[in-house]
Amino acid sequence: MGIVLTRRSATLAMLAVSFAPFPVMGQTAEVWSADMAADALQQDLIRMIDVRSRPEWTDTGVAGDAWPISLHEDRFAERLFAARERAEGRPVALICATGGRSGRVMRSLRQAGYSGFLDVSEGMLGSAAGPGWIAGGYPVVGVDAALAALPEELS
Numbered sequence: 053m054g055i056v057l058t059r060r061s062a063t064l065a066m067l068a069v070s071f072a073p074f075p076v077m078g079q080t081a082e083v084w085s086a087d088m089a090a091d092a093l094q095q096d097l098i099r100m101i102d103v104r105s106r107p108e109w110t111d112t113g114v115a116g117d118a119w120p121i122s123l124h125e126d127r128f129a130e131r132l133f134a135a136r137e138r139a140e141g142r143p144v145a146l147i148c149a150t151g152g153r154s155g156r157v158m159r160s161l162r163q164a165g166y167s168g169f170l171d172v173s174e175g176m177l178g179s180a181a182g183p184g185w186i187a188g189g190y191p192v193v194g195v196d197a198a199l200a201a202l203p204e205e206l207s
Contacts, residue, residue, distance in 0.1 A: 082158060082162070082169070082170055082171060083155075083158075083170070083171045083173045083181075084145060084170050084171065084172055084173070085172070085173070085174055085181065085182050086172055086174045086175075086182060086183070086184055086185045086188045086190060087182075087188060089145050089147070089170070089172045089185075090185070090188065090190045092145075093116075093117055093118075093145075096142075097142060097143075098139075098142050098143050098144065098145050098170065099119065099135065099138070099139040099142055099143075099144050099145070100115060100117065100118040100119065100144070100145040100146075100147060100172070101118060101119050101120075101121045101132070101135055101144060101145070101146050101147070102114045102115055102118040102119070102120050102121070102147050102148070102176070102198075103121065103122060103123040103128075103146055103147070103148050103153055103154055103157060104122065104123070104147075104148050104149055104153070104176070105122050105123075105124045106120075106122060106124075106125075106195065108149060108176075109122075109195040109198065110195050112176055112177070112186060112192065113192035113193055113194055113195065113198075114192065114193055114194075114195060114198035115147055115176065115185050115190065115191070115192060116190065116191025116192060116193050117191070118147065118198065119135055119198075119202055119203070119206055120195065120198045120199055120202060121135060121202075121206060123148075123153055123157065131206050131207075132144075132157075134205055134206055135206055136168050136169070138203060138205065138206065139168070143168055143169060143170050144168060144169050144170070145169075145170040145171070145172050146158065146169060146170065146171055146172065147172040147175055147176060147185065148175050148176070149175045149176055149177045150174075150175040150176075150177055150178065150179040150184070151171065151172070151173040151174060151175045151179045151181055152175075152179075154171045154172060154173070154175065155171050155173065157169075157171075158170075158171040172185070174188075
């Protein structure tokens with residue numbers, strides 16, 4: 053009898069292999085699909101930050117269980133690293149609209165020697181990397197609910 057892998061079980065198997073060496077992030081893929089991020093978030097393997105602007109959050113909502121910490125607001129770097137602390141060893145995934153801003157933040161972090169972060173390259177709206185969080189049917193919450201759930205030390 054052979055092993056049957058569904059997309060979900062294959063993703064979870066990949067996550068287990070990827071996280072085996074964590075926290076040595078150099079050995080873990082830093083660019084993830086929305087599918088991978090959603091599965092890992094549901095399994096409590098990662099934390100996620102939505103780095104878009106407040107008007108974008110208002111237009112589309114915020115990814116469920118993501119922390120809304122805008123790249124466009126004061127103290128972004130301080131809040132980003134506080135989120136990494138709050139993640140307690142889990143990687144922190146970054147998501148934006150289409151992967152451009154999250155990719156730029158990832159490149160800057162990598163160049164500065166920081167680890168523990170991932171890029172959800174499809175973003176909320178999709179890109180050449182894939183259909184994105186919203187089209188994937190993953191949970192989205194209103195901006196007010198997302199901001200209310202943001203831990204105090206990240207606000």
